[in-house]
Amino acid sequence: MVLGALGGMGAATCCHPLDVIRVQMQVDGGAGGTKQYNGFGDAAVKIVQRKGIIGGLYTGIDAAYLRQWTYGSCRVGIYAWLLSYTNKTQEKGVPVPFYKKLLMGSTSGAIGSAFGLPSEVALVRMGADAKSPPELRRNYKHVVDCLTRIVKEEGPSKLFAGGAPTIIRATLLSSAVLGCYSEAKEQLHVMFPSVFGNKEGIPLMFTSTMFASFVANSVSNPFDVVKSRVQNMPKPEPGKAAMYTGMIDCFAKSIKGEGPTILMRGFTPAFLKLAPYTTISLIITDKLTKAYTGKAGL
Numbered sequence: 001m002v003l004g005a006l007g008g009m010g011a012a013t014c015c016h017p018l019d020v021i022r023v024q025m026q027v028d029g030g031a032g033g034t035k036q037y038n039g040f041g042d043a044a045v046k047i048v049q050r051k052g053i054i055g056g057l058y059t060g061i062d063a064a065y066l067r068q069w070t071y072g073s074c075r076v077g078i079y080a081w082l083l084s085y086t087n088k089t090q091e092k093g094v095p096v097p098f099y100k101k102l103l104m105g106s107t108s109g110a111i112g113s114a115f116g117l118p119s120e121v122a123l124v125r126m127g128a129d130a131k132s133p134p135e136l137r138r139n140y141k142h143v144v145d146c147l148t149r150i151v152k153e154e155g156p157s158k159l160f161a162g163g164a165p166t167i168i169r170a171t172l173l174s175s176a177v178l179g180c181y182s183e184a185k186e187q188l189h190v191m192f193p194s195v196f197g198n199k200e201g202i203p204l205m206f207t208s209t210m211f212a213s214f215v216a217n218s219v220s221n222p223f224d225v226v227k228s229r230v231q232n233m234p235k236p237e238p239g240k241a242a243m244y245t246g247m248i249d250c251f252a253k254s255i256k257g258e259g260p261t262i263l264m265r266g267f268t269p270a271f272l273k274l275a276p277y278t279t280i281s282l283i284i285t286d287k288l289t290k291a292y293t294g295k296a297g298l
Helices: 002-027 040-057 061-089 098-129 143-154 156-160 163-191 202-232 247-258 260-264 267-293
Strands: none
Touching: 002 040, 002 061, 002 098, 002 202, 002 267, 040 267, 061 098, 061 143, 061 163, 061 267, 098 143, 098 156, 098 163, 098 202, 143 156, 163 202, 163 247, 163 267, 202 247, 202 260, 202 267, 247 260
């Protein structure tokens, strides 16, 4: 779990700007609001113009690190343990079936996302705050300030806002990323021994993570959009209803107001972030695990 968290922190350092762009694109124009961005490039330019590189693209990086020590550590650590245990109980020489890898990825992702929900809420809030009008900005100083103020101003339950779409997304994402990564490594090594002869080589790991990232991003993006919108919705004024009553309501209002394609909003920055993030985090984790234990972890 510690090695998984360290690998995730390394990846977050490199990929966090893409996460900020993704979140701001996903909440852009929600519930009838004014749309500010005309695509990935436009969003990146405007964010930098508004707050600079550090203040804009790296806002909430401390929340991203906290997320790695909660969600990331559980997701990778539990999956690695389940995979190792299953390998020991399998008949010698028989590989672990692909469906079991998907189930193990789902289990570790669901558990990790439940532990990481508060940091996920903070990450979304801090990432989207700069996009809000000055009078509506929350102006969180850091992740601890964000979490503390949410509890004081909105109640402890708000730390778990968007729980359903977050856990569903993490379940699908982890199942696809970890399951497909493990299976792709195995299959590519067997099918193309002349190209991927070294099972622990960087080319095989890189190709496997890119494939896993595309599959994972495709199945999880709709829930990612809903998660971002539910977690970032403002506190309703006294006497007024909340912007969304839950996951289903957010799905319905988003599709009704902006069309079905809204569920793929932010796909490009999400994939551009997920692919290198997955590649960096899993390769670092695999290499650290190999150095520490003498065998691959994933």
